[in-house]
Amino acid sequence: MAEIAAPAPSPTRPKLALDGRAFLSRWGALLALVGLIAFNLAFTPNFATWQTLNVNLTQVCAIVIVGVGMTLVIATGGIDLSVGALMAIAGALAPLIFMGKLFPLPHPMVGVALAFVLPVLAAGALGWFNGWLVTRFRIQPIVATLVLFIAGRGIAQVMTNGNLQVFKAPEFQFIGLGRVFGIPFQAVLMVIVVAAAAWMLRRTLFGRQILAVGGNERAARLAGIPVGAVKRRAYLISGLLAGVAGLIVIARNSAADANLVGLGMELDAIAAVAVGGTLLTGGRATIVGTLVGALIIQLVRYTLLANGVPDAAALIVKAGIIVLAVWLQRQSHR
Amino acid sequence: MPSPAPQTVRRLSRHGVVIALLALILFGYLRYDNFLGTFNVLSVLRYNAMFALVSLGMAYVIMTGGIDLSVGSTAALGSVVAALLSPYGLVPGLLGGLAAGLAVGAVNALVITRLNILPFVATLATMLAASGCALLLAGNQSVSVSYETGFIELGQGDLLGFPVPAWIALAAFLAGAIALNLTAWGRTVLAVGGNEEATRLMGLPADRAKASVYLVSGALAGLAGVILAAQFGAGQPIEGVGWELFAIAAVVVGGTLLTGGVGSVGSTLAGVLLLGLIFNILNFENGLGQISLSAYWQSVVRGAFLLLVVVIQARLAGRTEEPA
C-alpha cells in the first residue's frame, strides 16, 4: 500500500558523517590514486621513469578499454560476463585473416585492414546477441552473457584448433606495440576510447538514455525511451570494445592463444568499474572513474610487487578494495 | 503474476534434463563400445565428483536468488590446505579443506547479509581473496600431498568397487536432497528465493537461510578441493578457474530458476552429469575416427545447451519482449 508516499527527502544537508562518506565515495578513488602515486614516488625506487609508466600503462590498457564497455552495460543495469571470451574470438580471428588462412588475400595490407575490422565487428555482433537475449527473452544479463562466456572461448579454440598462432606482422602489431611520440599506441587508443565514451555518456542522447534506463527503467519507458534498443546498443558497444582489446593483447604478445586471451578479463573489468565508483545496480556511471579504478588496481599490485609483497597478497588487497568501494557507495547512495 | 503454464515449466525443466541425460546415455551406449563399460563409467564419476559437489552448493545459493562466484578459488584454497595437512593424516586433510571452505563461506555470508552487498560483488571479491590465500599458502606452486597417510584414497581410492569421490558426492547429494525436501531449512531456502518479503512476513528466518547457503556452498567447495588434491596428488592453487560458471550452467541446465525459488537437488546432479558426458562423448566420437572433433567443441556444445535451456525457460515462463 502506498500509504506514506515515503518521507520526502529533505532539502537540508544530510548529517556530517554521511557527507564525509559521500565525499569519499565521490572523490575517494581519485584520492586513493594520488595517494598511491605519492607513496610510490617517495618509497619505490625508480618509480618516476618512463619504463615504469609504460609497464603500468600496457598492463592496464586492455582492462580499461573493456571496462569502458562494461561501464556502459552496468549503467543500464546489466552485466557482461562474455567480454573475455569475445576477446579470445577476436584474437583468434585476426591472425587467421592476415595470415590468409580464412580466405586468399589480394594484398597483405588488405589482410591487415580486414584483420582490424572483421574481428571487432564479429565481437560486436556477438555483443549485440547478448543484448538481444537480455531484451527479447528477458533473461537476466548474468545468464544471458554466461552463454557466450562458456561457448565463446570454445568457438575461438575450435577456430584455431587450440593451437598457439605465432606471427610477426609489424603493421598489424602497431596496435599493441607501436608508439606515437614515444607513447605506446595502445595507451593513446585507451585515452581516445575513454574520452569518447565519457563525452558520449555526458553529452549525447544515447548517454542520457543509458543512465535513465539504468536509473529507473519504468520511468524511462513512460518517458518514451526505447529501453530495449538502448540496452542492445550498450551490449553491442561492450562487444566491439572487447574485440579491440583482444587485438591489442595478441599484438602485444605476437601470438594468439585462444586458451588465454582475455581469461578472467570480465572480473578485472567489473572490479575496475566497481572501484571507479559506477553504481553496480545501474543509473550512475563514470567512465573516467573506471579508468581510475583500473589504474588503482594495477598500481596497488605494482606497488606491492615493487616493495617485495607477493602477487598473491595483492589479490587479497584487491578483494578488500572492491568490497570497501562498493560499501562506501552504498552508504552515500541509498 | 501467475504465468500461463507454470506446471509445464516445472515439469519440463525438472524432467527435461533427466530425459536429455538418459537420451545422451542411450545414444552413447548404442554408438560406442564400452561406453557403459565399468572403466568409462567409473572414470566419468570419479572426475565429475568435484564438479558435482560445487554445483550442489551453487544450487542452494541460486535457490535463494543469490550467486556464489567464489567456489572455484575456494576449491583451490581447500586443495592447498588439505595438501598441506595431508602428512598428518586423512582426517586432518579432509577437515582442513572443509574448514577453509567454511571460512570463505562465512565471509560471504557476513558481507552479503550484514553489509548488504550484492552477492555478485561480494563473492567476486572473496573469489580473489581466496585465490590470493591459496597462492600465499602454496608459495605460488602446487603442493604435493603425502602418499604415506592414505590421504590420496579420498581421490583415487575405491570402496566396494566404486570410486571414493563418487561415494562422497553421492552422500552429499543424498543428504542434500533430504535437507532440501525434508527439513524446514530446505523449504525456507526455497521460500526466500521465491519471495523474500513474503518469507519475512510469514515469520520465517530469511536472513539465516540466506547466510546458511553460502556456508554450505563454501564447505562443499572446500570438500571438492580436498578431492582435487587427493585425485591429482597435489594442492592446486591455480585450479578452479571457471568452475563457478560451470556450476552455474549445471544448475541452470538442471532447471533451477536463476531468480530463485525453484530447484531440485536431483536435477542438479543430472545437469552436472549431462555437461560432463558431453566431454566424454566427444572423446568417444573422436575415438571412432570418422570425424575429428577437438575437445574444444565441448564448451561450444555446453554453451549451446545453456542457451537452449534458458530460452526455453524464458518462453515457457511467458516472459515477452519488453515493449518499445
Place this chain on the structure above:
Amino acid sequence: MSPLLSMRGIDKRFAGTPALTGASLEVAPGEVHALIGQNGAGKSTLIKILTGYHAKDAGEVLFNGRPIAFASPGEAQRAGISTIYQEINLVPYRSVTENICLGRETRRFGLLDWRAMHEEARALLARFGIAIDVRRPVMTYPTAVQQMVAIGRAIGFKARLVVMDEPTSSLDEREVAVLFDVIRGLKETGVSVIFVSHKLDELYAVCDRVTIMRDGRTVRVGAMGEVSRLDLVTTMLGRELERTLHDDARGGPARAGAGAVIEVRGLSAGPRVRDVSFDVREGEIVGLAGLLGAGRTESARVVFGADPMGGGTVRLSGRDGAPASPADAIRAGLGFVSEDRKLEGIVPGLSVRENLTLALMPQLTRAGVVDEGRTRAIVDRFIERLRIKCASPEQPIRELSGGNQQKVLLARWLCMNPRLLILDEPTRGIDVGAKAEILNLVRGLSREGLSVLMISSELEEVVEAAARVFVLRDGRTVAELDGDAVTEPAIMAAMAHGPESAEAGHG
C-alpha cells in the same frame, strides 16, 4: 465483553512527518471490524504497528488484555495475529502445503512429515469448501484460491485475529461471496477480523462495526448499521455535507464547440477496468474521481499505451486506437505524470536538468549530440516559470523535496507542448503550499489551451479544478457531472451509490 484488541493513543512519525497521531482501534472477540480511510489516512501504518512491522512512538496496544509490542511479524503470528496482505504474500512457486504449513512444520524422526502436512492443508481448505491438489505450486491457482490459502495459513496458526488488507481487490463477485462465507465462518468460531476495503457494499455485507481514519487520527467508530454510506464517505474524506461552496476559480470551463482531444468509450482492460468512458475537450480540465481501486489509474495507463487495452474504443485527436506504447502516445501529444513519483517518475541519480528533459531530449539533439545551450535555456525557463526550488539545474533530483520533484515531472511534459496531460494524483505526498502552487499552475495552463485529465483522491482538488468530472466505481463510469453539478456531495453520492438507475442492469 472486554475487547480482544485495543490500541490507544498510537503515535508514529516517519522522518519527522507524523503518520499517526493518537490513533485508536478496538476490536471485540468474534467481530468483523471495518477499518477505512483514504490513502495516507494511516490504516496501513496502524496495521503494521499491530503486526510488529513498525515500532510505535507512543501509545499502548493490548491484545487479549495483555500489553504487547511485537518485534516482527513472526512474533505477532505466534501470538495469534495473522495478516493477509493486499498483494498476496505467498511464495508463488512453492506448493499450497508449504505456504500453509511453513513455520510450524509437522515432523517425524526430525524430518518433515509431508503426508501429515498435506493432510492438514487439505483439511484446512476443506473448511472453505475448497478441494484442490495441495502439492501443486500456489501460483497455478486463481487469485481467490490463493487468498483462501493465505487465510488457511492464518487459521492454521490458530489466529485469534485475522487482518485482511483489501482482500477483495482482485476477486470477482463469486469469489467475494466465498470469501464472505469464510469470514462468517471465522466469526462463528470466535475469530475476529479486521477488514480493510474501499468497496462500500462489501463493508455493509460483512462487517459489524467500523473505524474511520483520516489524517492519522481515528475520527469515528460505530456500528455498521448506524453509519450511512454518505456518512461513511464524507467522514472519510473530511467534508461536511453543507460545504458546497463553489468559487469560480475553476479553470477552463468547457468551451462551446471545442473538439474532443480524447474520447474513450467502453474501455476494458484486466480485472480492474470493465467499462470506462470519458472524454476531454480542448483547454478543459476533466477530473476522474472514484475510490481507490475503482480503475482510474489503470484506465489512464491504458490510454497512455503503458498497459495493453482489452476492449472498447479510444479516439485520440480524431485518430482511432489506443497508443501501442508510451513513445507512441508521446508522439500523439500525450503526457503522463504517474501517481508513483519514486517508482515511475524520477530517475533519482540524474540531475534536475536531465530529468526535466528526459522526454524532450530527442528533440534537443543534433545528430545524437545534446544541444546544451538550448537545453539550458529550456530548463532555466521552466525552473523559473514553475518556481522549482533547487540549488542548480545540476542538483540530483533525489535531493529535492516532493513538491519540487513533482514540478520537475510536470515540466518534463510541459516542455513537450502536449495536447493532453494526464495527471495521476499530482499532489500526493507533497506539502500544502506546493499543492496549491501546482493546482494553480495546472489551471493557468488550461486557460492557455492545454487539456488536462486529472485523477485525484482529494475531492476538494477535483471540484476546484475540473470543469467536468467522471466518477468511476468498480471499473465502470457511473456518472458524468458537468458545470454546476460538480460538487463534492454529488461526487460522493456517485462514489457511494453509483447512478441509481443504471446499476441494476449491470448487476
